[in-house]
Amino acid sequence: MKKILRITLKIVLILFLLINIITAFHAYKFTHFYNSGEVVIKKKEEKSGWDKTREALFGINAVKKQNTVIPDSTFKTVFLTTKSGLKLEGWYIATDSAKGTVLLFHGHGGNKSDIFKESEEFRKMHYNTFLLDFSAHGSSEGNTSTIGYNETEDVQLSYDFIKAKGEKNIILWGISMGAATIAKAMTDYPLQPNKIILEMPFGSILDAAEGRIKMMGIPGEPLAVLITFWGGIEHGFWAFKMKPTEFVKKISCPVLIQWGKNDPRVSRGEIDEIYNNISSAKKLVVYDSCGHESLCKKENEKWKVEVSAFLK
Numbered sequence: 001m002k003k004i005l006r007i008t009l010k011i012v013l014i015l016f017l018l019i020n021i022i023t024a025f026h027a028y029k030f031t032h033f034y035n036s037g038e039v040v041i042k043k044k045e046e047k048s049g050w051d052k053t054r055e056a057l058f059g060i061n062a063v064k065k066q067n068t069v070i071p072d073s074t075f076k077t078v079f080l081t082t083k084s085g086l087k088l089e090g091w092y093i094a095t096d097s098a099k100g101t102v103l104l105f106h107g108h109g110g111n112k113s114d115i116f117k118e119s120e121e122f123r124k125m126h127y128n129t130f131l132l133d134f135s136a137h138g139s140s141e142g143n144t145s146t147i148g149y150n151e152t153e154d155v156q157l158s159y160d161f162i163k164a165k166g167e168k169n170i171i172l173w174g175i176s177m178g179a180a181t182i183a184k185a186m187t188d189y190p191l192q193p194n195k196i197i198l199e200m201p202f203g204s205i206l207d208a209a210e211g212r213i214k215m216m217g218i219p220g221e222p223l224a225v226l227i228t229f230w231g232g233i234e235h236g237f238w239a240f241k242m243k244p245t246e247f248v249k250k251i252s253c254p255v256l257i258q259w260g261k262n263d264p265r266v267s268r269g270e271i272d273e274i275y276n277n278i279s280s281a282k283k284l285v286v287y288d289s290c291g292h293e294s295l296c297k298k299e300n301e302k303w304k305v306e307v308s309a310f311l312k
Helices: 002-030 051-057 110-126 152-163 179-188 203-213 221-234 244-250 267-274 299-312
Strands: 075-080 087-095 101-105 128-130 170-175 196-200 253-261 282-287
Touching: 002 221, 051 128, 075 152, 087 110, 087 152, 101 110, 101 152, 101 179, 110 128, 110 170, 110 299, 128 152, 128 170, 152 170, 152 179, 170 179, 179 196, 179 244, 203 221, 244 267, 253 267, 253 299, 267 282, 282 299
Parallel strands: 101 128, 101 170, 170 196, 196 253, 253 282
Antiparallel strands: 075 087, 087 128
């Protein structure tokens, strides 16, 4: 009987170690972006059975997505430097008779080209725009993303850059991770934007990890806890504290929350909790045909109406 118990305990211990090793790898891949050429990225139809098994065990490699928009003479390329010495690239685009400046922040794995359509629409509404590649994204330096935890410095640097221009009307706009980062930045720094627009912000890193795992067709909750734990440990912070649902309580300016009804990654429950925790003037807009994607591109007319009305 003792022998059986010892064998059982050994098996349980081995399984426990294996699960933690696997989730530690997934956490690393979730928060790490390789430079172009460092790893081979195969298309879905090119992947062998071993490729799929390896991804299931050790996570999916992600390469920094390159910007596709080509700056012209209307763009001013701006470089901001973090405390750790990373150089971040941003685009400042001015417009005539500007009513203010909108700072735009993209989602996890994206870049400033992804949110250029939103920038165009804001400029048609007579707002200057400033688009930034987060650390480890696009044309900015770095390879590690903390899913918004440390990227608040990127938001603060952008805000200070625009404020130094003498801008009195600053609007913060963010999508997914960008929205969550804005929420945390409002608690980390003395930012005083006039208005904030948050599109599909996740409720916590734990929720974000669960949403990512579900997209892979795997039950999310048990593994999400371990991925969140290891993601924080690997990068030196307690990831369970990354909760936009709590951070939004510090916001004192008007807020527009926008979300796609078919979003497979951010739940209505997360959105409702964020909305309910905002004590300032607020509005929630749901887009019936959208998922976790650009609401501006998918339901452009509705987006323009809602955003322009909010900015008045």
